[in-house]
Amino acid sequence: MITDSDFPAPVRAVICVDDEAIILMALGMELRKGLAPDFIVETAATMAEAVEVAGELRTEGLELACLITDWFLPASRGDAVAEALRVDHPGLPVVLMTGHSDTEMVEAAIISGGPIRVVRKPWRASELIAAVRDLIDTFSK
Numbered sequence: 001m002i003t004d005s006d007f008p009a010p011v012r013a014v015i016c017v018d019d020e021a022i023i024l025m026a027l028g029m030e031l032r033k034g035l036a037p038d039f040i041v042e043t044a045a046t047m048a049e050a051v052e053v054a055g056e057l058r059t060e061g062l063e064l065a066c067l068i069t070d071w072f073l074p075a076s077r078g079d080a081v082a083e084a085l086r087v088d089h090p091g092l093p094v095v096l097m098t099g100h101s102d103t104e105m106v107e108a109a110i111i112s113g114g115p116i117r118v119v120r121k122p123w124r125a126s127e128l129i130a131a132v133r134d135l136i137d138t139f140s141k
Contacts, residue, residue, distance in 0.1 A: 047081045
């Protein structure tokens with residue numbers, strides 16, 4: 001008989017941050033579908049919420065494997081979210097998502113101190129999943 005213990009629980013997690021509820025819901029669904037069963041996918045609408053979720057994951061013994069974040073958030077930017085999470089997760093891989101085409105974003109992200117990928121909105125689920133998996137595979141500890 002097959003039981004739940006025959007399938008190991010994921011020990012790594014991904015946090016997705018976007019202030020637009022419909023986008024966050026779509027991202028969460030696509031990421032859960034594309035990253036299961038290897039990763040738990042959590043969502044947050046703000047930097048503060050992302051930091052809180054990361055703390056909860058750490059308490060539960062889960063490794064934060066990647067951050068996917070919108071570039072423009074109401075009270076911060078994606079590079080600030082990455083910087084905040086990298087305090088406890090140095091070198092955390094980050095996917096920055098944006099509908100804007102400014103070079104400042106890429107420059108700031110590179111300066112922020114860790115591996116990044118930039119994904120333009122609107123995104124293709126397959127490209128986003130590939131970017132996340134590539135970052136995690138290339139830069140996982």
